[in-house]
Structures are given as structure tokens and as C-alpha cells.
Amino acid sequence: MIMRLGTTAFAALLATSFALPTMAQTAPTAITIPPKYKNFRAAIYIAVGDARRLADRATFDRQYARAASQLHFDKVYIEAYRDRDFATDDELERVKSYFAEKGIATAGGITLAAGGEGGQFGTFDYEKPADRAECEKAVRLAARHFDEVILDDFFFYTSKSDADIAAKGKQSWTQYRLETMRKVSRDLVLAPAHAVNPRVKMVIKYPNWYEHFQGLGYDLDQQAQAFDGIYTGTETRDPTLTDQLLQQYESYGIIRYYGNIRPGGNGGGWVDTFSTRDLDRYAEQLWDTLFAKAPEITLFNWHPMSEDAAAEAGQRPWANAQTSFDWEAEQRRWRASGARLPAGWGRAAGYALETVDSVLGELGQPIGIASYKPYQSSGEDFLHNYLGTIGLPIELSPHFPEAAKTMLLTEAAAADPMIVAKIQRALKRGATVIVTSGLVEKLQDRGFRDLAEWVPTGRRVLIDQFVQGYGAGNGTPLNATEGTQKPILFPDIRFYTNDSWAIVRGVAGAKGFPLILMNRYSAGTLYMLTVPENPADLYAMPPAMLAQIRKVASSDMPVMIEAPAHVSLFAYDNDTFVVQSFRGETTPVAVHAAGRQLVELPSGTIVSATAPIAGSATAAPDRADFALTLPPHSFRVFRIVR
Missing domain, CATH: 3.40.50.880 (Class I glutamine amidotransferase (GATase) domain)
Structure with missing residues (x-):
């Protein structure tokens, strides 16, 4: 089991500074950086505790070398504030300049949260003058230093203080919180940020629990349009282990939903390393975010991407199968490269991103x-x-x-x-x-x-x-x-x-x-x-x-599948499609497509039609039948030839 965090442990991890990674005896003299991705940008979010530590040049050089050797990234979000902890102006400028030297774009981040109790997340009380002032102070700090600032997904409202109860009056909590957070967005975030820096682009990251947003003040209607951009939390983690119980498909579906809320204004998807039983589940979240055509992927957070420790693979009965995320083969390649440290979370991310990048360019909308x-x-x-x-x-x-x-x-x-x-x-x-x-x-x-x-x-x-x-x-x-x-x-x-x-x-x-x-x-x-x-x-x-x-x-779709549950289909407007299995065993899949052949991508292998499947529910005169198998936790990509 890897990173098996309950609610209390997860909240504690977010609310505290991350521990320093083990210090290497000597920093490497040269860094081999993996190649740039062709179809998306990659970013890493740096929480405020790590951001402050990176202001020390020796720490920066050591951690940057580790992260950059494992994956390519184009950008970092440098957090200025989280849970009552402010970075200083000097720390932000130093870290920003260090990344600029490396050719890495920088943006700011703030997490408008106030810790919590018993593992439950705490938010500001926006009826309390001190919390309102702290919110505005954090916003102004970040906007002074960056032309883009993203709000991590704690910009919601849970407080029910006496002041909140009095202010709510006869409204429902949903009505009160929606209206309050619209005003907070306008008066304490957008207006102060643009006053400090007229060029700043303020981006609100919405989390993954969208069914319940309105009850806590998140507004995908007016608020999402008021900000300069939105961002998407695509972390689904384990579908039965965590308290949210989010299903694997959501890492894809939520990008599509938010993209339709703000066409052209959904900046990307955001995945963390928490609460997964196996490393493949982490890779799947990255893949599905990008199969939905997110223009950018943000990796939360810097600490696991830069730490010296090996990534814990978890329990993987399929470890010896040739899967899409063949971690054993990648570790062998990593060791053969002469790397001094083991493959860590950064390499797991880099390997997963390289794998999906190899096919994304073939897929339409x-x-x-x-x-x-x-x-x-x-x-x-x-x-x-x-x-x-x-x-x-x-x-x-x-x-x-x-x-x-x-x-x-x-x-x-x-x-x-x-x-x-x-x-x-x-x-x-x-x-x-x-x-x-x-x-x-x-x-x-x-x-x-x-x-x-x-x-x-x-x-x-x-x-x-x-x-x-x-x-x-x-x-x-x-x-x-x-x-x-x-x-x-x-x-x-x-x-x-x-x-x-x-x-x-x-x-x-x-x-x-x-x-x-x-x-x-x-x-x-x-x-x-x-x-x-x-x-x-x-x-x-x-x-x-x-x-x-x-x-x-699916009668109007160019392709449909017959398979057990936990096999998903992603389809595109250029006659391409992806079939992905979240199952732990090799799975037969029947594909019914409006064409005469399938071409597997990127290999170009031709898949010929089979005889009609007896008793098939989806067979039709204008469709051909194709028999496939999917290895555990793997995807295959095809183009339909008509």
C-alpha cells in the first residue's frame, strides 16, 4: 500500500510544512533532463513550506537536480501562503529567480485555508474581520510577485460561527454561502490582486467534489466566469479507499465538464500522490486528465517530485505483465542509466507522462x-x-x-x-x-x-x-x-x-x-x-x-465496447478512440466500430474484424466487430479505418 492517508493524516500533511528530503552526500555535477512533452505543459506545485526552504540556494540546487533528472516540467507554482504561514517577499523573489535561471516559468499559488480540527478541513470565517484581512493580505502578497496566481482548492466556506448564523438569517446555508463567496471573490481576491498588479491572471482551481459545491459556496456559474481562468482537480485516488469514493473515470470526465463551463478558460488538471494502493493508479489519473485534452498537468507537489526516496510501488500482482505502466521495466532502464538514486515519484510521473504523450497527438477532440x-x-x-x-x-x-x-x-x-x-x-x-x-x-x-x-x-x-x-x-x-x-x-x-x-x-x-x-x-x-x-x-x-x-x-457513437465493468472508452472526432482497463487482470474486450479495420497507435499494427459475435448486444450492419485484450491497468489506442 502506498501513501495510504486517512482524512486526519491527509489534512495534517496539507496543513504542515513537508519534511526535508534526505540530503545526498554530493550533488550531481550534471543533469540529464527528460525531453519536453509535445502535447501538453507540465507544472509542479510548491507548497509554502517547501517554497521557503528552496530560498536556500544549496537546497534548491540539490532538489532541482533530483526533480529535473526524473521528469520534464515547464513551470512551477510557488505558494506564498497556506494555513497562516506566509512566505516573505525575499523568499519568493529568490525562488522565482532560481527557477528563471533554469528556464522554468513561474506562477504564484495561495491556499486560503485555516487548518482544521480532527483531520477535518478548516476554512476562513468570512464574517470575521481578521480572516478577511488575512485573505486579502495573502492575495496581495502573491499578486505582487507573479503575473499568474492560482488558488488551491480550499476556497470554500464551512464556518458556522455565531456571526455566520446571524448573517445567514432566513436564507439556506447554500444561498448564504454562494452569495458570500461571490462577494469574497470580488472584494477580497480579484479587486485587491488587480489593484496590486493589473497584469495578474487570477485562476481558481475547483476540486473534484463538484456535486456538493453549492452547499459550501463554490459557484461554477458566476464565480467561474468572474475569475480570469479556472483549473480542475482531477485527483480521483483510490475509488474505495478514500472518504470521497471518486470513480476512476472522473479524472477524464471532470476536465470535459469544467471545459464546457469555461470554454478555452480551463487551464488544466491537477493530480496528487495521495491515497492510492498502487503506483499504476497514480499514472491512470495523469493519463485520463490528458486523454480529456487538458492543456497542462500540475503535479502536487514538489516534495515527492524532488525527494531522494524511491517511489513505493504498492501491491501489484500484475507486476510481471507488459502493462502500459511497466514500472519494473522502467526501473531497470533507470538503473542502467547510471542514476545514483532510485526512481522516485518524479520518475513515476515522468514515465507516465512520456507514455501518454506518445499517443495524444493522434487524438482529435x-x-x-x-x-x-x-x-x-x-x-x-x-x-x-x-x-x-x-x-x-x-x-x-x-x-x-x-x-x-x-x-x-x-x-x-x-x-x-x-x-x-x-x-x-x-x-x-x-x-x-x-x-x-x-x-x-x-x-x-x-x-x-x-x-x-x-x-x-x-x-x-x-x-x-x-x-x-x-x-x-x-x-x-x-x-x-x-x-x-x-x-x-x-x-x-x-x-x-x-x-x-x-x-x-x-x-x-x-x-x-x-x-x-x-x-x-x-x-x-x-x-x-x-x-x-x-x-x-x-x-x-x-x-x-x-x-x-x-x-x-451509444447508438450515435462511432464506436462502442462490450466488456465487464471497470473498462472505459474515450472517443474522438477524428475516428480515434482509447480503451482503458482499470482491472487487475487481463480482460477481453469486444469493439464494435463503424469501419472495416482498426490501426493501433502509435505502432501502426492492423487489427482485422472478426466474425460477428454470437448474441452480441451491440453488433449492427454498419459496424464491424473486433476482438481485443487489455492487460491489467492499461490502455490501447486505435484509429478506425472506414
């Missing part, structure tokens, strides 16, 4: 199933990421996809007061609209029954069998040879037989329940996807059931 999450919305938390982790390429946006041929609308779409009218308009122009059971339930009293009389009964049922059956007649079992890993709890939705058709039914005993439900409306088709009460139970479904979901949702 990402495409996916148009999905709508309005500003300040929540519901079916992070469901898009679970769907992405079962192989649906998702393009998430805060704007309703008016022109999309196929769209996916989850419970979050209920935040739009006009959503039923928008669905109706889309159906009338011939679109395929997929709604989730959560959205159907939310819209019962808002006119949804005018589209289809689908009514949640309030009952829940355990399903352990799945049957596909389009129209009248016998159905086809979807788990004839492979059942679910466990019975799965679903909501029961009532519908009228022959008015709507259950494309897939879940069976419990001798009773069927709709899991994919269809209704024709005007020129369009309306589907409902019944979502398990626990969305993680999507992973427990048999592959044939997952294939039915993909068939409905």
Missing part, C-alpha cells in the same frame, strides 16, 4: 454522449462517473444539449425549471432522450406524465436476473451463464404495457420490473434507465446487461 448537469445542481451523486467506468463515453455540460441526437439526463437535470419542456422539444425534433429513474421521480409533479406515464411506486426490489426482450414474445436471459455478483436493489417503476416497452426487465422470483424502458413520443424516442439504489452496483451487473445499456446510450 473528445466526443461523448451529451449529458446535462445544470449549475448548482445535484442528484444521483457522481452517476456520470459510474457510467463512464462501465464504458459509456460521457460529455458533461452545464448547458442543455439542444442539438444532440442522443442525450442522457440524470436527476441533476431537475434543477432546470424548464426541463420537461426541453425534453418535449427534443423529442419532437426526433432526438433519443434517456432519463434516469431518479429524474422521473423528481419530475412527477412537474408534467413528466404528459410525456410518459411512468410512476415510481416507492417500493424497492432485489433483482438477480436480467432478461432482454424487444416487443412481444420470449425474452433472452442476459445472465444465462453469469449471474449478478449479488442481488441488486432497484426502484420499482409502474408503466402501462403496450404503451411502453421494457427493453430489459429485471426478474425477481416470478415478477418482472423495467430496467430499460422505452416509449415513442412524436418523432423521438424516450428511454428510462432504472438506476440501482447504490450506483456502484452497476459494476455487479453481468456484462451482457452492461452491453444493453451501452447499446441504447
Whole structure:
């Protein structure tokens, strides 16, 4: 296990200065710097404790040599303030000048946080004059020294002091915090920064827990447009180890979402080294950030990138397989190069970035199933990421996809007061609209029954069998040879037989329940996807059931896959695609693509079509079938030849 940090340890690490790395006996006389990346910029964030230590030239030279020998980086963010600790003007200028000598671009950073208690993060109390003054002081310090300043992702609001309670009044905490943080952004961050340095670009980094932002004052609507740019936290870490339980696909999906919030203004993605069981999980976060076409990747933070210690690989049963992140082979190459120190976190980052850079230039612009999450919305938390982790390429946006041929609308779409009218308009122009059971339930009293009389009964049922059956007649079992890993709890939705058709039914005993439900409306088709009460139970479904979901949702995509859960698909507008496995074993994958051949990139190897797969859920006359295998924790990249 590597860097297995609980909440308390993680908060303590952020709130304190990082320990000095082991000092080498002698600094190397020359540095071999890995080559520059062709398709993105790489940056390293330097927390204030390390920034202050780097003001000592000997420390800088030693640590820079270690970091630069392991990975290429174009830029550093030098933090001026975190948790009541200020760097001095002299320290900031010295560190800035040292990096300038090396040809490294510099920007500033500030973390507007106030420590915390018991491992829980603490924020400023913006009703307290002393905290407001400290916030402005930190901003002015950073803006004096840098023309670009990024806010690390603690610029939210958790305080419920008596002053906060009085100021909130009859508003909800969400309303109070959103309005307060808009004012704080304007009055204590943007205005002071631009007053000190009219050239400064102030960038707000938004973290990864976007479903809950509005409740703590983060505003992806007005605030995201007020700043000079935004940045994206793409760290997903381990999907079951940490308290957030973020799914692997989010490292890709969140870049797409924030990019649609601020087109051209989303500066990049940010990944840390915390809370992963194995080193491959760290590499996957970097890859997926860049598969989403982030223009820059920021590595948090300087300490692991520059320390002398070896990177701890963790438990890797696949260590001897030829995976995309072949750490054993890279360590052998590293030792053969004559390196005096072992390969550390910096080399793990450098190796992962070099691997993905070799294929990124072949990929066009990402495409996916148009999905709508309005500003300040929540519901079916992070469901898009679970769907992405079962192989649906998702393009998430805060704007309703008016022109999309196929769209996916989850419970979050209920935040739009006009959503039923928008669905109706889309159906009338011939679109395929997929709604989730959560959205159907939310819209019962808002006119949804005018589209289809689908009514949640309030009952829940355990399903352990799945049957596909389009129209009248016998159905086809979807788990004839492979059942679910466990019975799965679903909501029961009532519908009228022959008015709507259950494309897939879940069976419990001798009773069927709709899991994919269809209704024709005007020129369009309306589907409902019944979502398990626990969305993680999507992973427990048999592959044939997952294939039915993909068939409905991906009908307009140039490529789709058949695979077990934890295999993702990223598609692009130039007929290229990436298939990535987060699984710990070699996995067979069937690809259905609108072409006659696949060319693997960057090797140019031709992959020929196979005979049609018997019983395939996604096979179609205009698609060819291709059989692939994916090594553990690996990706493969292809171009479709039509």
C-alpha cells in the first residue's frame, strides 16, 4: 500500500510544512533532463513550506537536480501562503529567480485555508474581520510577485460561527454561502490582486467534489466566469479507499465538464500522490486528465517530485505483465542509466507522462454522449462517473444539449425549471432522450406524465436476473451463464404495457420490473434507465446487461465496447478512440466500430474484424466487430479505418 492517508493524516500533511528530503552526500555535477512533452505543459506545485526552504540556494540546487533528472516540467507554482504561514517577499523573489535561471516559468499559488480540527478541513470565517484581512493580505502578497496566481482548492466556506448564523438569517446555508463567496471573490481576491498588479491572471482551481459545491459556496456559474481562468482537480485516488469514493473515470470526465463551463478558460488538471494502493493508479489519473485534452498537468507537489526516496510501488500482482505502466521495466532502464538514486515519484510521473504523450497527438477532440448537469445542481451523486467506468463515453455540460441526437439526463437535470419542456422539444425534433429513474421521480409533479406515464411506486426490489426482450414474445436471459455478483436493489417503476416497452426487465422470483424502458413520443424516442439504489452496483451487473445499456446510450457513437465493468472508452472526432482497463487482470474486450479495420497507435499494427459475435448486444450492419485484450491497468489506442 502506498501513501495510504486517512482524512486526519491527509489534512495534517496539507496543513504542515513537508519534511526535508534526505540530503545526498554530493550533488550531481550534471543533469540529464527528460525531453519536453509535445502535447501538453507540465507544472509542479510548491507548497509554502517547501517554497521557503528552496530560498536556500544549496537546497534548491540539490532538489532541482533530483526533480529535473526524473521528469520534464515547464513551470512551477510557488505558494506564498497556506494555513497562516506566509512566505516573505525575499523568499519568493529568490525562488522565482532560481527557477528563471533554469528556464522554468513561474506562477504564484495561495491556499486560503485555516487548518482544521480532527483531520477535518478548516476554512476562513468570512464574517470575521481578521480572516478577511488575512485573505486579502495573502492575495496581495502573491499578486505582487507573479503575473499568474492560482488558488488551491480550499476556497470554500464551512464556518458556522455565531456571526455566520446571524448573517445567514432566513436564507439556506447554500444561498448564504454562494452569495458570500461571490462577494469574497470580488472584494477580497480579484479587486485587491488587480489593484496590486493589473497584469495578474487570477485562476481558481475547483476540486473534484463538484456535486456538493453549492452547499459550501463554490459557484461554477458566476464565480467561474468572474475569475480570469479556472483549473480542475482531477485527483480521483483510490475509488474505495478514500472518504470521497471518486470513480476512476472522473479524472477524464471532470476536465470535459469544467471545459464546457469555461470554454478555452480551463487551464488544466491537477493530480496528487495521495491515497492510492498502487503506483499504476497514480499514472491512470495523469493519463485520463490528458486523454480529456487538458492543456497542462500540475503535479502536487514538489516534495515527492524532488525527494531522494524511491517511489513505493504498492501491491501489484500484475507486476510481471507488459502493462502500459511497466514500472519494473522502467526501473531497470533507470538503473542502467547510471542514476545514483532510485526512481522516485518524479520518475513515476515522468514515465507516465512520456507514455501518454506518445499517443495524444493522434487524438482529435473528445466526443461523448451529451449529458446535462445544470449549475448548482445535484442528484444521483457522481452517476456520470459510474457510467463512464462501465464504458459509456460521457460529455458533461452545464448547458442543455439542444442539438444532440442522443442525450442522457440524470436527476441533476431537475434543477432546470424548464426541463420537461426541453425534453418535449427534443423529442419532437426526433432526438433519443434517456432519463434516469431518479429524474422521473423528481419530475412527477412537474408534467413528466404528459410525456410518459411512468410512476415510481416507492417500493424497492432485489433483482438477480436480467432478461432482454424487444416487443412481444420470449425474452433472452442476459445472465444465462453469469449471474449478478449479488442481488441488486432497484426502484420499482409502474408503466402501462403496450404503451411502453421494457427493453430489459429485471426478474425477481416470478415478477418482472423495467430496467430499460422505452416509449415513442412524436418523432423521438424516450428511454428510462432504472438506476440501482447504490450506483456502484452497476459494476455487479453481468456484462451482457452492461452491453444493453451501452447499446441504447451509444447508438450515435462511432464506436462502442462490450466488456465487464471497470473498462472505459474515450472517443474522438477524428475516428480515434482509447480503451482503458482499470482491472487487475487481463480482460477481453469486444469493439464494435463503424469501419472495416482498426490501426493501433502509435505502432501502426492492423487489427482485422472478426466474425460477428454470437448474441452480441451491440453488433449492427454498419459496424464491424473486433476482438481485443487489455492487460491489467492499461490502455490501447486505435484509429478506425472506414
